[in-house]
Amino acid sequence: MGLFDRIKGAIDGVREARAGGQQGSRPASTASPASGTTGPVPAEEPRHATVTVQPGQTLSRIAQERGVDLDEMVRLNGIERPDLIFPGQVFKLPRR
Template sequence: MPNSLELVERLLKNETANRTLYNQLIDSLDDPRYIRVAENLETLQTRQISMLNRLLSVLEEEAPPPPRDRYYAEHILQPGETLRVLAIKYNTTVSRIRALNPGLGDNPQAGQVITLPIEIPKPPPRHIEYYVRPGDSLYTISQRYNTDIDTLVRLNNIADPEVIFPGRILIIPRT
């Protein structure tokens, strides 16, 4: 069952997506009585979004810190990426990302290292941290570092070996 942070994020995402529907509804109406009703609905929806944003902020501040004895994947924020984009790419939520990155500002900048809520095994004592670049694949990386794809998938808890994102920092064993 999703926790309250996840539920608030889902509600906020849905309400934000519905915002354009209210504008379309208002534009499609001709009768001033119905236009006023639709405008009132839009106003209420704007208030709901504002309240959800406030609730999200409070819940994020109260979230317990992540356990210190675990290891997590990391990602270097790319130009144009936001926490919401990362959440979509890595099938998580902004709340979970924020929980692992205390003190992260509202608008993180490209180049910042972001801890992802993807638990990985403890890295081997001798390892390389490799920054994924556009055009990379697990196959080309495994060839370059004389390892195999299965090892990269296991060490980095990669859900789909066919998909890796530029910016992801991969743990690679040294041979």
């Protein structure tokens, strides 16, 4: 079986699983358990709002403007040097 056929088979299996296995008599998936396609799906962690650093911004100013605790923002993002950030970096904002 070629690569294309394996990819097509995997896509067909996903489609069948989403449809509840009601499409034809083909097995839902030929993937092995090690592929991570079987078993319960872990609940997703709630997402945090993010901020992208702009030129001239400081972490303390970002925290102040967003109304969040600076220390919590540092902890949440694992920032080792809060005084050294760069434009383009994206940080999670703690929930208020």
